Amino acid sequence: MTHPHSSLATRLDVLVEDLHPARPRPLDLLPADEPPRTEPPLHRWRFSPGVRLLAFVATVALVIGALMGLALLVEPRLLRSWLPVRLAELVAVVAGFAVLMVVERRRPVELAPRRWTGLLWGLLLGAVLCSTVIGILAALGSYRILGFNAAYQFWPALVSTGLVASVAEELAFRGVLFRLTEDLFGTWAALAISALIFGLAHLGNPDATLWGAVAIALEAGLLFAALYAVTRSLWWTIGLHFAWNIVEGPVYGSVVSGSGGASGWFRAQFTGPTWLTGGSFGIEGSVLTAALLTAVGVWLLVVIKRRGLAVKPSWVRRRLLRDRTAQAGEPVEAGERTAHLVQPTTHPGDLTPTPGEPTPDGRDR
Numbered sequence: 001m002t003h004p005h006s007s008l009a010t011r012l013d014v015l016v017e018d019l020h021p022a023r024p025r026p027l028d029l030l031p032a033d034e035p036p037r038t039e040p041p042l043h044r045w046r047f048s049p050g051v052r053l054l055a056f057v058a059t060v061a062l063v064i065g066a067l068m069g070l071a072l073l074v075e076p077r078l079l080r081s082w083l084p085v086r087l088a089e090l091v092a093v094v095a096g097f098a099v100l101m102v103v104e105r106r107r108p109v110e111l112a113p114r115r116w117t118g119l120l121w122g123l124l125l126g127a128v129l130c131s132t133v134i135g136i137l138a139a140l141g142s143y144r145i146l147g148f149n150a151a152y153q154f155w156p157a158l159v160s161t162g163l164v165a166s167v168a169e170e171l172a173f174r175g176v177l178f179r180l181t182e183d184l185f186g187t188w189a190a191l192a193i194s195a196l197i198f199g200l201a202h203l204g205n206p207d208a209t210l211w212g213a214v215a216i217a218l219e220a221g222l223l224f225a226a227l228y229a230v231t232r233s234l235w236w237t238i239g240l241h242f243a244w245n246i247v248e249g250p251v252y253g254s255v256v257s258g259s260g261g262a263s264g265w266f267r268a269q270f271t272g273p274t275w276l277t278g279g280s281f282g283i284e285g286s287v288l289t290a291a292l293l294t295a296v297g298v299w300l301l302v303v304i305k306r307r308g309l310a311v312k313p314s315w316v317r318r319r320l321l322r323d324r325t326a327q328a329g330e331p332v333e334a335g336e337r338t339a340h341l342v343q344p345t346t347h348p349g350d351l352t353p354t355p356g357e358p359t360p361d362g363r364d365r
Contacts, residue, residue, distance in 0.1 A: 021109050021232040022309045029317045031309075033179060033232045035104040039321040046103060049180040055103050056096040056176050063092035082156070086164045093168040097175060110175060110234045118231060122239020129240075129296070130247040133289050134254075142272035143252075149267050157250045161259070166242035173198050173221075174228040174237050186313035187229055187304065195221030207258035212281040216257065219284065219293035220244075226300035229309060248283060255282035 021032035028037050037047050045051050067088045071078040078084040101108055137143035173194055182190035199217025202208055224237050249256040253268035258281040262268070270277040278285030304310050312320070 059096040059099040118233040118235030119239040122236040123243040126240040126243025146267040187310040205258040207280040223297035
């Protein structure tokens with residue numbers, strides 16, 4: 001016997017599939033990177049941002065602790081080598097993200113394999129932005145290439161500055177922190193909170209400065225989070241983060257986020273005031289970089305506003321959903337009886353967003 005709600009559920013499935021992954025769906029006013037839910041939700045604990053954050057943090061801590069204990073038993077010197085430590089960070093964050101997906105009982109639309117072309121667009125965007133900053137500095141006489149360093153060892157930077165930094169930080173800061181904060185406080189607050197924490201996290205770097213942390217919050221924290229909010233794609237942000245770090249350091253020879261001495265294929269010389277070149281923090285501490293990348297981030301904020309992509313705070317969503325249910329003449333408690341409507345047979349993860357506009361076939365432009 002066909003369930004009386006089956007046709008309605010099918011129509012909802014089609015509706016959700018056709019939506020841009022970044023646009024809040026009518027069912028629960030949340031984007032596609034959040035597990036569907038009713039109001040009031042079933043299994044309320046599973047949808048709690050605090051519980052989900054705890055699951056992620058606990059998994060990361062447990063994995064790092066287990067790997068450190070294993071290293072002490074096998075070879076203690078591994079703990080004094082940068083490569084095992086950085087790889088352990090990556091493994092722990094990936095494990096934490098995987099556990100979070102299990103808790104949320106969903107496939108990560110933000111990492112859907114069919115959306116991998118976002119990685120290429122992110123790489124292109126990062127390379128263009130970094131090259132633009134270097135080009136302006138060169139035009140102003142503040143950047144000059146002295147020669148080519150043929151003996152430069154690229155793979156340590158590729159692993160640490162490129163792979164680990166981009167993947168681990170994007171999973172943690174955009175895939176977890178921004179998303180869970182947005183679920184609770186809404187998009188605008190999540191943009192500010194995640195950007196601030198991302199900037200403060202860089203204060204632990206060897207040559208970190210307060211201005212450097214503020215600049216990172218504006219030019220990277222805001223930009224990366226806004227790009228994620230527009231695309232709901234970690235492919236985009238990982239590509240952007242990876243390309244910026246690699247082009248900035250190994251290619252153009254700048255210090256990356258105050259992480260120590262500069263080295264790269266080009267032997268470069270930066271001259272001029274610290275506010276322009278960034279000094280020992282690297283070009284991310286430059287007012288020029290902060291202005292350019294923040295401007296791109298602000299443009300993305302305008303896209304979010306104009307296209308209606310902002311998620312409302314949790315208490316506002318609850319009120320709107322209850323008002324809508326009341327207007328439909330159905331008691332709020334009926335949410336539990338219609339819980340089956342939030343389990344789509346297809347998943348919007350195969351859709352591919354773009355920073356400005358979704359494409360009909362679901363592919364990145």
